[in-house]
Amino acid sequence: MPYIEPHGHMVSRTTDDYERMALAGCQVICEPAFWAGFDRASAHGFYDYFRQITEYEPKRAARFGIQHFCWLCINPKEAEDTKLADEVIALIPQFLHLPNVLGIGEIGLNKNSRNELRIFEQHVQLAQDHNQLVLIHTPHLEDKLKGTKLIVQALKNFPKITPDRVIIDHVEEHTIDHVLDQGFWAGITLYPESKCTPHRAIDMLEHRRAERIWMNSACDWGVSDPLAVPKTMQAMRQRGWSPEMIQQVAWENPRTFMAQGGKFSL
Template sequence: MLFIDPHVHMTSRTTDDYEAMRNAGIVAIIEPAFWMGQPRTQVGTFKDYYSHLIGFERFRASQFGIKHYCTIGLNSKEANNEALAEEVMELLPLFVCKEGVVGVGEIGYDDQTAAEDKYYRLQLELAKEVSLPVQIHTPHRDKKKGTLRSMEVALEHGLDPSMVIVDHNNEETVQDVLDRGFWAAFTIYPHTKMGNERMTEIVKQYGPERIFINSAADWGISDPLAVPKTAHLMLERGIPAETVRLVTYQNALEAFGQSGQMQESEWLTTTQIDQSQKFSGNSILRGGQTPKIDSDTTIIR
């Protein structure tokens, strides 16, 4: 099977992760702009970070046969620094229409403050202006309240629910998200959020419509192989292969493919790996390493 991980923070991961992901069948990923673990203090750090997502990280993924896409946005935690947030908002229009950007995200609420609400709304308007999907981060605290509020505000701003991915769902929120016509994404973490056992039961109960999974692997304890591992568990538990394909591949492609920036043909027919290539003079290799060069590696489904 082939897989898409539609929410994974590869800037925080290693080349070993890329290699393991490709060996497990992951052919495409989406990396949302997110919180780096400590506050950024200058607008230039955001500019360099966004440039990295559409530049070197995209190149780094290609060196392992993985197609890299991203979403660009001001995350909810950093929206609370309003002086800096104002400057970041001036940057976003310069990046959201770049090649490989498939949405505005991840945005939404964290502590559900007035500042978070202000910049969430501004970014919803930006997404509407450039006709991109929205990737919503739902809060870790008061999740149901924050999830409902996220959707209500999106509808208030006139967004089509089919253009909005509500992420980090659980058993408490899934029905509300599906009832309103939004995409329901689930993060599979080793010890928190949604485990693969629980996810399997959700798919058994709700089926695959508008549901898909991701790893959200980052600098914390997380697993970049969460998507293929969950797929294999679902198959073991008797979930039909087509259902598994939908929640680990096809639904993410349909949701983010609405950007016009993500087509299956970009990885399905031929993936060329040439590790002799460089980006801004830099290679993923170090001295003495032999580059892997596959001039015509055809993916067979």
């Protein structure tokens, strides 16, 4: 069954991962801008990184028959250096016209700090100014519910950023209702060491009837599994899900959300 990987950091993965994902049915990968595993020293590093995910990764994915899209930002892990963040945000508009750039992301909070919130709001302003979709990261180690509420409250200051054009990722059992009840989309991240197991993810999907939810691997530099989505699809089959319902979560939901930007075509 074909599926979309809506959140994968493929710059950190090998060509073997692309091949395995293609064999498992992956037809599209969307890559949010992310932390490099270390703090970059200047905006020049981000300029090269933006070129990498807009120019090079699509060619690497295409070798395996996979379409590649991306999102642009400076990740909240590097937002404490506000001077650097300002310089990076100033670079982004020159890339937004590219046909494979879906919007601004993954922005959000990491430690729920004031500097992170300030840089988050600058990103949202950029998205509002350029009519972009938004993909949001919520904290892992800090208070996720507090961070999620701070994010939702901040978004209310941007009237042109409507909830249906925002996906708040890395939701868990204690945050998914808050996100969906406010009208946003929700992303469930499948991770072997943190975030959600397949069965926890399926419980949440059943709780909300797969409403405005996608699931993703967020495979990156750490211990992560680029095949987390198809493995969870298999677990859904074992739980008695119909092929149509599995396709709704693994294909239709991410397609519907990202198609709003006008560039996501299959």
